[in-house]
Amino acid sequence: MATYPRTQSEISALVESMIAGYSEHPGDFPSADVAILQTARDEYRTTSEALTDAQSAAKLAAVEKAEKLERLQAVMKAQLKRSQVDTASQPEKLSQIGWGPKAESQSMRAPSQPTNLKIIAQGIGGKDNNKGILHLAWEKSAFKRARFVRYYCIERRQLPLNGDGEAAFGPWGHIASVIDNEISLKEEPTGVRLEYRIEAVNKGGESMPSNTIAVVL
Known part of the structure; x- marks a missing residue:
């Protein structure tokens, strides 16, 4: 058909x-x-x-x-x-042809402060069950032009006893770096007071430190 x-x-x-x-x-x-x-x-x-x-x-x-x-x-x-x-000495005259002076190059600035550092989980582990385990998370630095973050630096300080039996914090020290806004630390000291903070880093420098948190593992 x-x-x-x-x-x-x-x-x-x-x-x-x-x-x-x-x-x-x-x-x-x-x-x-x-x-x-x-x-x-x-x-x-x-x-x-x-x-x-x-x-x-x-x-x-x-x-x-x-x-x-x-x-x-x-x-x-x-x-x-x-x-x-032609208008190097009077660049505003470029507006007469619908143009303008070159934008000034923007130098890199340090990132803004990471915030809300907190403990997500903590415990004890390791072969001899004598290593502290700590999972930290924080809010990323606010993104702004020329202020992006290359990585986050995790810093820690410890509260040992001095020779007189009085507590005195040691200096802040770098212990790890990550590109994300969380980290798991698996070999932390136990039985002592520890404090942690986060700094954001790029070519322009380091941000203001985040809030500080304290813990005894």
Whole structure:
């Protein structure tokens, strides 16, 4: 059973077969109008060919447009550089051509302070069950332009007893670095008071230390 074609190529093939069949067997198809069929086919062909030509021309025009745009930008940039030299002593005059002075380079600044340092979990472990385990987490430094964080530095100090039997904190010391905002410490001293804090670091320097937390493991 015949099925009416859907694609343009199938439609074109069928119309050619119809015209050829009507022309060769007019007695079998007395109601057929070959002339109107040929006219409709020819009109379609003309329009289709015109569309193909227009599409080809559009592609060429798009390529040429891109080339001309690239050329235009190169000329504009060259002229702007010359104008910046011309107005070096009075750069505000560049506003007369819709431009402005170069933005000053922004030097790297130290990150902002990490906050809300807290203990997530703690305990005792190790082969001899004499190592402190501590999981810390904190809120990242607020992101600002030119103040991104390269890593976080974890610092610790210990409260030992001095020679007189009085407690005195030792100096802060770096014990680990991470790029995320949490860390698990698995070999911490036990039986002594420990304090921890976090600093954010980038090329511009170190941030203000976070809040300090204290723990005895």
